[in-house]
Amino acid sequence: MRGMKEMTYQHSESTRIVLRSLVRVICPPEAAPIADDIVAHMALTIGASPAVLQKLIGTGLTTYDLGALPRYGKRARSLSDAQAEAYYVSWEHGLTPLHVQFARAINQLMSLSCYEQPLMMEAVGFRPGPWIDEVRAKRLRVFAADVARQEAQVLAPDPLRPSKPEAR
Amino acid sequence: MVAARQALHEGTRPSGVITRHDIHGDLVVDADVLVIGSGAGGATVAAELAEAGYDVVVLEEGSYYQTRDFTADTSGMVRQLYRDGGATMALGNPPILYQEGRAVGGSTVINGGMSWRTPDKILARWEKEAGLHGIAKDLEAHFARVERRINVAPMDAEAIGTDNHLLKQGADALGWNIIGNLRNQNHCVGSNRCAFGCPTGAKQSSLVSYIPRALHYGARIFADVKVKRIMRHGKRATGAIGTVNGTPHHVTVRAKLVCLSAGAIHTPALLARSGFRTPSGQLGHNLSMHPNVKVVAIFDQPVTNWKGAHQAFQVREFQDQGLVFAAIGMPPSVLAMSFPHRGRQLGELMSRYDNMMLAGMLCEDTRTGRVRSVNGKPQAFYQLADEDAANLKRGVSLLSELLFAAGAKQILLPFHGAKDLHSADDARALLKANTPTRGWEVVTVHMMGTARMGADRSAAVTDAHGMVHDADRLMIADASLFPTPIGVNPMETIMALATRGAAHVIDNARRLLS
Numbered sequence: 225m226r227g228m229k230e231m232t233y234q235h236s237e238s239t240r241i242v243l244r245s246l247v248r249v250i251c252p253p254e255a256a257p258i259a260d261d262i263v264a265h266m267a268l269t270i271g272a273s274p275a276v277l278q279k280l281i282g283t284g285l286t287t288y289d290l291g292a293l294p295r296y297g298k299r300a301r302s303l304s305d306a307q308a309e310a311y312y313v314s315w316e317h318g319l320t321p322l323h324v325q326f327a328r329a330i331n332q333l334m335s336l337s338c339y340e341q342p343l344m345m346e347a348v349g350f351r352p353g354p355w356i357d358e359v360r361a362k363r364l365r366v367f368a369a370d371v372a373r374q375e376a377q378v379l380a381p382d383p384l385r386p387s388k389p390e391a392r
Numbered sequence: 393m394v395a396a397r398q399a400l401h402e403g404t405r406p407s408g409v410i411t412r413h414d415i416h417g418d419l420v421v422d423a424d425v426l427v428i429g430s431g432a433g434g435a436t437v438a439a440e441l442a443e444a445g446y447d448v449v450v451l452e453e454g455s456y457y458q459t460r461d462f463t464a465d466t467s468g469m470v471r472q473l474y475r476d477g478g479a480t481m482a483l484g485n486p487p488i489l490y491q492e493g494r495a496v497g498g499s500t501v502i503n504g505g506m507s508w509r510t511p512d513k514i515l516a517r518w519e520k521e522a523g524l525h526g527i528a529k530d531l532e533a534h535f536a537r538v539e540r541r542i543n544v545a546p547m548d549a550e551a552i553g554t555d556n557h558l559l560k561q562g563a564d565a566l567g568w569n570i571i572g573n574l575r576n577q578n579h580c581v582g583s584n585r586c587a588f589g590c591p592t593g594a595k596q597s598s599l600v601s602y603i604p605r606a607l608h609y610g611a612r613i614f615a616d617v618k619v620k621r622i623m624r625h626g627k628r629a630t631g632a633i634g635t636v637n638g639t640p641h642h643v644t645v646r647a648k649l650v651c652l653s654a655g656a657i658h659t660p661a662l663l664a665r666s667g668f669r670t671p672s673g674q675l676g677h678n679l680s681m682h683p684n685v686k687v688v689a690i691f692d693q694p695v696t697n698w699k700g701a702h703q704a705f706q707v708r709e710f711q712d713q714g715l716v717f718a719a720i721g722m723p724p725s726v727l728a729m730s731f732p733h734r735g736r737q738l739g740e741l742m743s744r745y746d747n748m749m750l751a752g753m754l755c756e757d758t759r760t761g762r763v764r765s766v767n768g769k770p771q772a773f774y775q776l777a778d779e780d781a782a783n784l785k786r787g788v789s790l791l792s793e794l795l796f797a798a799g800a801k802q803i804l805l806p807f808h809g810a811k812d813l814h815s816a817d818d819a820r821a822l823l824k825a826n827t828p829t830r831g832w833e834v835v836t837v838h839m840m841g842t843a844r845m846g847a848d849r850s851a852a853v854t855d856a857h858g859m860v861h862d863a864d865r866l867m868i869a870d871a872s873l874f875p876t877p878i879g880v881n882p883m884e885t886i887m888a889l890a891t892r893g894a895a896h897v898i899d900n901a902r903r904l905l906s
Contacts, residue, residue: 252739269467272477309735321830328808332729335738339725340467348724348745352464352585355699359581360592367579371593374543374578378601379608382443382537 233271235263239282242289243334245301249312250331251338258341265337281333284326288315408607409456409496412616412636419643421612423449424905425897426631426647428619428662430454431498432886433869434653435598435606436538440894442609446905449612449645451634454495456615459600462589466723469588473502480657482761482772486832488683490772490839492655495589496615497599499655499883503837504586504702504720505575505595506881507544509535509888511711514878522875523847524856534888534895541605542576542596544884551582553700555749558691559719560705562798568709573718575701576601576883584721586702602887617643622650622666622866629668629866648905649865649897653890656839659872660763660853661770663843663860670853671862675843679761680877681774682838685784686720686752687792688727689800695749697721707794714756714879715787717794722750730833732808751795753787754838755780756879763842772839781829785822792819806833838882843872857896858889865904869893 235243240263247259255262270278292300292311300311315327338344345351364371405411424446427434434450442448455472462469470478475494482488493499515528538544563570580594593600607613617634624630629650634643652659660676669675698721707717724745733741761774776784792803796816803813805822808831813819845868846852849861858873860866869890871882878885897904 248735250734250738252736252742254739265467268471269477272471272474273479274476277476277479328732331732331734335731335734336467336725336729339723339728339742344742345724348742349696350698350724350745352466352583352698352723356464356583356585356591359583363579363581363592363594370579374596377543378541378604382541 233267233278235267235270236282238289239285241301242285245303245308246312246330246334248305249308250334254347255338255341255344258343261341262334262337265340266333269333269337281329284330288326405456405458406604406607408610408612410612410614411456412639415636415639415641415643418641421449421614421643421645423447423612423645423647425449425649425651426451426645427651427653428622428632429498429653429655429658429870430496430603430613431493431598431653431655431870432500432883433871433890434651435497435500435602436887436890437651437653437869437894438606438611438613439602439609440891441897442606442611444894444898447610448606449614449647450606451617451619451632451643451645452496452498452613452615453618453637454493454498454615456496456613457501457589457599459589459591459593462585462591464585464591466588466725473589482679482681482774484761484773484775486776486829486834488681488774488776489833489835490657490681491835491837492657492839495599496613497597497603499837500597501589501599502587503597503883504881505577505580505597506703506706507539507542507574507576507884508880510878510885511880514876518875522845522852524845524875525847527856531888531892534891535884537891538884538887542601542887543578544574544576545578546572546574547577547701547704548579548581551580551701552704553582553584553697553721554695555697555719555721555751556700556704558695558749558798559707559717559751559794562794562796563705563707563709565797566794568707568794570705570707570709573703573706575703580701582700584698584700584702614643619654619662622652622662622668624667626864627862628864649867651867651869651893653868653870655870656842656872657763657770657772659868659870660842661765664765665768668860668863668866670860671849672851672853674851675853676763677760678841678844679763679772679774680757680838680840680874681761681836682754682840682877682879683757683776683780683784683834683836684752684754685788685806685832685834686730686750687788687795687806688730688804689749689751689792689795689798690744690802690804691747691749691800693799694746696746697749698723707791710787710790711879714783715790716754716880717751717787717791718753719749719751730806731804749795749800751791753784753791754879754881755784755787756877760841776829776834781832784832784834785827789819789822792816792822807831808833838871838877840871840874840877840882843868844875845873846875858893859896867893867897
């Protein structure tokens with residue numbers, strides 16, 4: 225079940241291309257094969273965020289893309305690896321706090337999406353699914369009586385409930 | 393009197409829960425009591441009044457999920473269970489990221505399950521400063537009822553993970569006071585997914601305690617309904633109108649009493665946009681946030697922070713100075729997004745994820761912010777006070793010292809651009825380092841105080857029971873009521889105040905519910 229905002233947001237083609245070009249700058253090299261998955265995941269995260277933030281990210285990415293033109297004669301999306309790195313650094317330590325904040329925000333969003341990918345989670349040894357299955361089964365097996373007792377207690381009339389209503 | 397229903401059984405949606413999929417046009421519903429919000433405050437009031445025999449309707453903006461819906465998909469859970477996907481921020485320097493639950497069960501679905509009574513010194517302060525005479529004694533019985541309902545208990549020893557053992561080891565080495573956390577859980581087995589919906593059902597959130605109870609005693613819960621405004625006739629609240637998410641349909645609830653439990657950000661905003669003004673002018677003011685920061689310690693040995701109970705201990709050595717420390721397990725994605733590193737550096741750092749331990753602190757703040765309405769939506773403004781910033785920085789230094797005592801080899805700080813720490817000496821030297829607050833990463837999940845209760849109607853928004861001053865049949869039951877920050881996790885205080893508020897309604901039913 226997903227929120228309505230999440231279902232309606234999609235990257236524009238331009239946004240997708242610029243984000244795709246940033247994967248090599250922000251994510252570890254081993255994430256390169258899953259760049260498209262990372263960018264697709266970012267759409268889910270952005271889609272759940274407030275509309276104003278979605279607009280800011282879109283506007284920021286357009287500015288980031290076009291901002292490379294004066295220095296490199298081409299858009300950020302078309303820079304070589306070394307140029308892309310240098311250009312991102314120029315924002316990371318940017319002219320204004322807005323540059324810095326934007327670079328940081330994109331770093332955060334993309335890092336989140338990067339380590340939400342199964343390949344990356346597996347690489348760092350994070351395997352929560354089997355762990356959840358294991359402890360859930362253990363709880364039901366070892367503590368079944370207490371679990372049932374608490375479930376009954378949740379619904380049982382409360383002898384400590386305050387005085388009866390004056391009127392109905 | 394409403395007849396009791398069958399219990400809520402996992403795997404089936406109880407008939408008292410109505411979602412957007414069930415609503416195919418505008419609806420008008422009558423009830424004795426309308427509760428807006430289904431978290432710690434709203435669910436409690438709903439259950440108490442439903443059990444007393446009243447016809448209760450709950451409107452909840454978020455969706456209805458059950459334990460089986462809570463999976464290992466971290467960001468999927470965040471998108472579903474958190475308001476705005478967790479991207480909510482109080483503006484200030486530094487900005488403070490805050491999180492609110494948005495689901496049936498509210499923030500209790502995503503909190504850590506810490507269950508502490510309001511400290512005595514805080515209740516004494518409330519009695520003295522807010523004129524809430526006798527509240528400490530009065531709340532005792534309500535705390536007891538809440539603790540029984542949500543099964544507040546110490547952790548089973550075998551559920552405690554390595555990260556929490558390390559926290560205790562460090563505190564013991566320094567001779568600091570550390571205590572086992574009391575949590576609303578029934579044999580928590582340490583899945584460490586508290587913040588993403590407990591997938592084992594062990595955490596006794598409102599979703600598996602007060603909500604089933606409310607349903608059992610006949611309450612109806614409309615999920616996916618965002619309240620636009622509270623209806624009024626003069627100063628008397630008469631119900632509310634909401635829209636069903638993703639549809640053009642409206643739900644109108646006409647009620648004899650309205651209880652607002654939308655949290656400290658949305659409660660004042662909803663009151664304001666519904667035209668309620670309080671004589672004190674304090675609505676939306678006095679926002680406290682318990683700002684907190686975290687450090688990441690790297691050990692030589694595996695920590696595997698995602699296995700074991702969330703915050704099994706709390707370091708209380710500095711509680712009198714407004715600081716409480718705890719260990720918190722987090723998935724790699726959440727940690728990665730908190731680091732300034734990127735590219736190859738990020739990969740190298742994250743390769744040590746299994747050796748990482750995350751620890752944070754809660755700071756009892758001294759300055760307050762406020763909630764304003766911007767384009768019809770609530771926006772929090774909060775400026776971290778210099779003395780609170782100094783306290784947080786001191787807390788980072790002390791916590792780092794503890795972690796080095798536990799064997800940490802490196803500590804990453806929440807201060808952008810600050811060098812990592814490698815020794816206890818580094819930790820102590822941090823106090824003299826220049827760390828401008830604009831580069832701090834400050835977060836919170838405790839928003840309080842924006843509709844504070846108090847005896848003096850010229851200084852408070854509600855009376856001692858949460859009834860809104862200068863309004864009729866309108867009550868509040870959430871953390872908005874707190875006259876001051878409380879310095880511990882607020883859930884149990886919210887529930888106890890809600891229980892007390894419901895008892896007040898029952899005792900005054902002739903006036904409030906006729």
